[in-house]
Amino acid sequence: MKISEAILLLDxxxxxxxxxxxVSKAKNTNILLRPHFKTHQSAxxxxxxxxxxxxxxxxxxVEMAEYFAQNGWxxxxxxxxxxxxxxxxxxxxxxxxSLNIVLDNLQxxxxxxxxxxxxxxVFIKIDTGYGRAGVLAENLAAxxxxxxxxxxxxxxxxxxxLSHFGHTYKAQSAGEIKKIxxxxxTQLSVLKNVYKSKFPxxxxxxxxxxxxxxxxxxxxxxxIRPGNFVFYDLMxxxxxxxxxxxxxxALAAPVIGIYPEQNKVLLHAGAVHFSKEYLPANEKxxxxxxxxxxQNSWSEPIPDCxxxxxxxxxxxxxxxxxxxxxxxxxxxIGILPVHSCLTGQAMKSYRTLNGEHIDTMHSF
Amino acid sequence: MKISEAILLLDxxxxxxxxxxxVSKAKNTNILLRPHFKTHQSAxxxxxxxxxxxxxxxxxxVEMAEYFAQNGWxxxxxxxxxxxxxxxxxxxxxxxxSLNIVLDNLQxxxxxxxxxxxxxxVFIKIDTGYGRAGVLAENLAAxxxxxxxxxxxxxxxxxxxLSHFGHTYKAQSAGEIKKIxxxxxTQLSVLKNVYKSKFPxxxxxxxxxxxxxxxxxxxxxxxIRPGNFVFYDLMxxxxxxxxxxxxxxALAAPVIGIYPEQNKVLLHAGAVHFSKEYLPANEKxxxxxxxxxxQNSWSEPIPDCxxxxxxxxxxxxxxxxxxxxxxxxxxxIGILPVHSCLTGQAMKSYRTLNGEHIDTMHSF
Numbered sequence: 248m249k250i251s252e253a254i255l256l257l258d259x260x261x262x263x264x265x266x267x268x269x270v271s272k273a274k275n276t277n278i279l280l281r282p283h284f285k286t287h288q289s290a291x292x293x294x295x296x297x298x299x300x301x302x303x304x305x306x307x308x309v310e311m312a313e314y315f316a317q318n319g320w321x322x323x324x325x326x327x328x329x330x331x332x333x334x335x336x337x338x339x340x341x342x343x344x345s346l347n348i349v350l351d352n353l354q355x356x357x358x359x360x361x362x363x364x365x366x367x368x369v370f371i372k373i374d375t376g377y378g379r380a381g382v383l384a385e386n387l388a389a390x391x392x393x394x395x396x397x398x399x400x401x402x403x404x405x406x407x408x409l410s411h412f413g414h415t416y417k418a419q420s421a422g423e424i425k426k427i428x429x430x431x432x433t434q435l436s437v438l439k440n441v442y443k444s445k446f447p448x449x450x451x452x453x454x455x456x457x458x459x460x461x462x463x464x465x466x467x468x469x470x471i472r473p474g475n476f477v478f479y480d481l482m483x484x485x486x487x488x489x490x491x492x493x494x495x496x497a498l499a500a501p502v503i504g505i506y507p508e509q510n511k512v513l514l515h516a517g518a519v520h521f522s523k524e525y526l527p528a529n530e531k532x533x534x535x536x537x538x539x540x541x542q543n544s545w546s547e548p549i550p551d552c553x554x555x556x557x558x559x560x561x562x563x564x565x566x567x568x569x570x571x572x573x574x575x576x577x578x579x580i581g582i583l584p585v586h587s588c589l590t591g592q593a594m595k596s597y598r599t600l601n602g603e604h605i606d607t608m609h610s611f
Numbered sequence: 612m613k614i615s616e617a618i619l620l621l622d623x624x625x626x627x628x629x630x631x632x633x634v635s636k637a638k639n640t641n642i643l644l645r646p647h648f649k650t651h652q653s654a655x656x657x658x659x660x661x662x663x664x665x666x667x668x669x670x671x672x673v674e675m676a677e678y679f680a681q682n683g684w685x686x687x688x689x690x691x692x693x694x695x696x697x698x699x700x701x702x703x704x705x706x707x708x709s710l711n712i713v714l715d716n717l718q719x720x721x722x723x724x725x726x727x728x729x730x731x732x733v734f735i736k737i738d739t740g741y742g743r744a745g746v747l748a749e750n751l752a753a754x755x756x757x758x759x760x761x762x763x764x765x766x767x768x769x770x771x772x773l774s775h776f777g778h779t780y781k782a783q784s785a786g787e788i789k790k791i792x793x794x795x796x797t798q799l800s801v802l803k804n805v806y807k808s809k810f811p812x813x814x815x816x817x818x819x820x821x822x823x824x825x826x827x828x829x830x831x832x833x834x835i836r837p838g839n840f841v842f843y844d845l846m847x848x849x850x851x852x853x854x855x856x857x858x859x860x861a862l863a864a865p866v867i868g869i870y871p872e873q874n875k876v877l878l879h880a881g882a883v884h885f886s887k888e889y890l891p892a893n894e895k896x897x898x899x900x901x902x903x904x905x906q907n908s909w910s911e912p913i914p915d916c917x918x919x920x921x922x923x924x925x926x927x928x929x930x931x932x933x934x935x936x937x938x939x940x941x942x943x944i945g946i947l948p949v950h951s952c953l954t955g956q957a958m959k960s961y962r963t964l965n966g967e968h969i970d971t972m973h974s975f
Binding site: 250251252285307308309327328329330331332333351352354355358378379380413501503504505506509511513515518519522523524556558559560561563575576577579588589592611 | 614615616649671672673691692693694695696697715716718719722742743744777865867868869870873875877879882883886887888920922923924925927939940941943952953956975
């Protein structure tokens with residue numbers, strides 16, 4: 248495959264293995280997998296899920312919902328508190344597919360109750376400790392108010408409680424991630440018990456990649472919504488969630504400068520390719536780890552080397568003498584990304600190791 | 612103007628004032644302004660420079676050079692060490708316009724000397740202390756080697772020495788920025804003196820927004836290449852380079868959650884809109900500052916409020932009780948960005964306060 252500028256390589260067999268792992272886990276733990284498609288944002292990769300039996304998905308914006316609906320997905324949860332300013336688009340979409348929205352605010356509930364003219368599923372977002380969005384699980388008064396509003400419009404169907412245990416990303420160990428799950432699921436189980444007599448169909452929807460990967464049981468939940476696992480990345484690796492050889496994407500970047508005295512290699516690959524996400528490592532920041540691209544895939548990370556800084560278009564790789572001796576101007580080096588969701592978003596398309604081009608909703 | 616989702620507002624009068632300021636400064640200091648267009652990446656904003664007499668520009672990628680060439684720019688410097696893998700595209704472009712490339716590596720020079728069949732300007736990149744790319748100014752042996760290679764192909768015209776004083780971004784004061792300039796220009800003046808007898812036309816090209824804004828004289832340089840000043844941003848403000856009301860873009864973001872007990876407002880605007888660039892402020896990270904959008908432009912930053920975190924699509928604003936009392940679900944709030952280059956890149960287009968849509972090379 249000829250590479251002349253930064254492209255995002257996708258190892259399809261690793262990606263399929265990641266999907267198969269999560270599909271199996273959902274099956275074995277008797278839970279619905281509703282994968283979050285914000286990580287890949289690609290109709291074609293969506294098909295790989297469908298071929299393994301997935302028929303529902305999660306998205307993070309109205310545009311993403313529209314894109315996947317156009318590509319055959321007819322049961323979608325828009326898992327971000329509803330932006331009422333986009334309600335017309337939401338309703339138009341709900342005429343075509345089964346669409347679930349998420350809300351946590353009484354003003355939103357009043358707006359939706361007043362304006363909805365099409366069947367719409369509604370989840371109430373619960374904050375179990377992450378602190379980004381949601382009603383606190385103990386605030387039954389607020390939940391009752393929301394449910395009362397929702398009940399005034401019979402086109403609105405209350406689906407259940409949805410939570411994102413995003414604080415798993417700050418955990419220091421697998422044990423801590425399991426503890427966050429135990430605590431969160433306890434809170435949500437209380438809610439289920441309180442409301443199940445009135446709403447016997449209600450479900451508990453949770454799920455982030457760290458927990459969905461590490462937990463052996465999701466007792467108390469009915470649905471998981473992990474997204475990142477489709478590719479994994481160095482952040483997940485640093486959390487102990489995956490290992491390097493499960494990471495399914497690598498940015499292939501051209502070498503444009505070599506500075507042996509400074510153990511430094513310059514890449515034409517920067518913030519507009521990777522994003523500026525980094526992992527702190529002692530006094531250093533790690534923006535990615537280099538690998539050697541080979542015929543079949545790529546190597547393990549090259550020892551003691553790392554992407555040390557990125558500016559808009561440039562990336563500076565700290566490189567050992569050994570790596571430098573193997574590189575020349577015009578070499579292509581692979582970089583495992585810190586955060587695959589943002590790298591995928593920035594790069595807008597993928598190239599498989601067979602040279603196949605894979606579009607996303609941002610390709611043109 | 613109706614806003615229903617995150618868009619990037621552009622205050623054209625502030626932007627024009629920023630351009631006029633830099634055009635005047637270049638005129639008054641008798642230096643050529645070759646603005647870096649990586650910040651705005653827009654043909655239309657390029658025209659605003661042209662209308663003030665600019666006819667040369669700087670870009671950061673081959674694609675950006677092609678885009679501006681298609682939009683009437685016929686004298687462009689591609690200010691990143693040449694990616695030899697894209698040389699065919701570079702040469703095709705050089706058949707159409709006056710194109711300057713930048714190099715700092717002997718392998719690149721050998722490649723270019725061997726392959727160039729079209730007139731091409733060449734700058735040698737010099738590292739005066741930033742440490743990202745370039746030959747060290749004292750390394751005359753390396754510079755001689757590069758010049759010898761360049762001289763073997765008479766289609767290559769040595770243009771001079773180019774440097775980016777990017778370490779101004781780490782300066783703690785205007786005084787420190789001036790010191791970086793004084794030191795850098797001293798190094799480059801030495802080079803000019805060494806090589807001017809052989810290359811009487813050689814120029815010294817420098818320039819970053821902090822220095823280009825703050826310095827009153829560029830004695831020793833012939834050309835400046837600032838880019839960010841077209842919009843400025845909070846990073847420049849924190850360096851003392853601009854003030855808040857010179858910042859020409861603000862992300863208009865919809866309010867989708869309000870949590871008064873936690874002094875928190877949720878926006879549908881996250882890393883895919885802003886990037887993840889932040890300013891450290893004591894223990895906090897500041898990802899942006901909120902402003903109230905009004906008919907004519909927007910307010911000063913709202914005291915004691917700041918964008919405290921961003922994930923892929925969500926942004927969490929720390930908000931005072933006073934601000935919270937003024938907001939409701941569906942309100943639009945403006946956010947001044949930390950890094951306007953990355954925010955512009957992420958958003959792909961601008962909307963002026965008159966509602967005019969302005970494309971970039973990424974619009975479609």
